[in-house]
Amino acid sequence: MRLSPGLRWTLRVITWLVLLFLYAPLVIVIMNSFNKSRTFAFPPTGVTLKWWHAASQSSGALDALWTSVKAGLGATAIAVVLGTMAAFAVQRYNFFGKNTVSFLVILPIALPGIITGIALNATFRTVFDPLGIGFGLTTVIIGHATFCIVIVYNNIQARLRRTGSSLVEASSDLGATGWQTFRFVTFPMIRTALVAGALLAFGLSFDEIVVTTFTSSPDVQTLPLWIFANLFRPNQAPIVDVVAAVLIVLAVVPVWLSQRLGDDPSSGRI
């Protein structure tokens, strides 16, 4: 298709405008974290670092950060194991119900978070609670792991599809045992995809709030829950802005790393 220079130019302008639109609110947040005014008056009234200092002393925010890290690590660990197993099963074997398996893996992310939240909440209330497992970090991790599996699964599956199975066959033809083949051939092939999937899964868990709301207890507050609880408190709002600014800047790291480590960036899988 030969596009006229005018059309190319229009498309370029639209694309850059959309990127600008994506980043404008983020820039506003970062700007506000330096804004002297407590009420986000626009244009800003002056530049200050006092909110940054206050945020670094905020025990609520730091506790919540720690809770989020624990929940993210737990959920990622489960998702890495289960997602990798499912990806190997679907990519390396043919079996009846294969499509159902991949549909099941996608389901927790395709259904609205509130449904996953209400469903898990109902189960934790009626099944887990009588067993002595109350709401808390464990239930949050179970909830997060459920929708993180698909992220690892997608990354590993794409890698397995790209690398094929000829190296594995060659390895076992040369006399390697199953364990040796895994240790020296399969694992090095999927290692970077594993890291990319784990990073994205951690990021997803770190930012999740809906399922967390329904699976957490009042004393277990993840960072998003802390932000939500403090968003409308005039005293805390500037500190929330600082935390938000930090999160925005940090978000670049997993995305950039996963793009470098993962498969070709055009796979476009979420």
Add this chain to the structure above:
Amino acid sequence: MAGAQELTAAAPRNRGSLSAFFATKRRTRLAILLSAPMLWLVVAYLGSLGVMFVSALWTTDSFTGNVVKTVSGDNLHAVYTSPVYWRVAWRTVEAAIAVTVIDAIIALPVAFYMSKIASRRTRLFMVVAVLTPLWASYLVKAYAWRTLLAPDGPVSWAFAGHTPGYGFTATVITLAYLWLPFMVLPVFAGFERLPNGLLEASSDLGAKPARTIRSVVLPMVFPAVAAGSIFTFSLTLGDYIAVGIVGGKTQFLANVIYGQLITANNQPLAAALATMPLIAIVLYLLAMRRTGALENV
């Protein structure tokens, strides 16, 4: 050489062990690989959805507020015959459709530019640029829109006092903003799979760009748009937080569900209400499955 000898010497000994057992039992290996993920997804996830359905049939004691575990259709009856809930459901579906359409209209030219016009380096930069906001805090972005649309905020400042204010429109704008990357990425991947040769063939056969877009590009990327729409549709159906932040008094289905569970502490009614978005998204998934969208998610 010693190492190689060791390896060959060690190999036969290992052959008798666990490795050899699994090497011959392909079905066993598959069963083991599938067992844990399926146990989790079927028992923990589908099981939970089952518990949710069952709990929708329970009631609460009007005096103590405790859940009474006797089967009754009262909650479901109340939900599906109430004009109030239907009105909220329609408002939510309207917003989901509006958000999906807005995102598709924005994503198509952007993804086309990224995939077919931009240079390799620009493309990589743009993919990262679209992905990054996805991992920046969702709450913060919703809150940024609250700041943007505030009576004395930047939008009002830039448009001389004209802002949509907090309400339905503000919610649709904010949600369209929040879910845009979920639409751009699958559509971009769809364009990447569309061979350039097809576009050239169409143009060699005399088609103008408009005709090529209508007859070649759109039919080929439709499954990708459908895949993106699953996210935009489902995420909108389940959102109550952005609605709460920029929606003013506007209520979506998820707000009502949240209110029943957390504020009114009526878990059975919340579960009954949750069947509404569940049915909507299942119908949507079934409709989209025929387009091949699920392979693009």
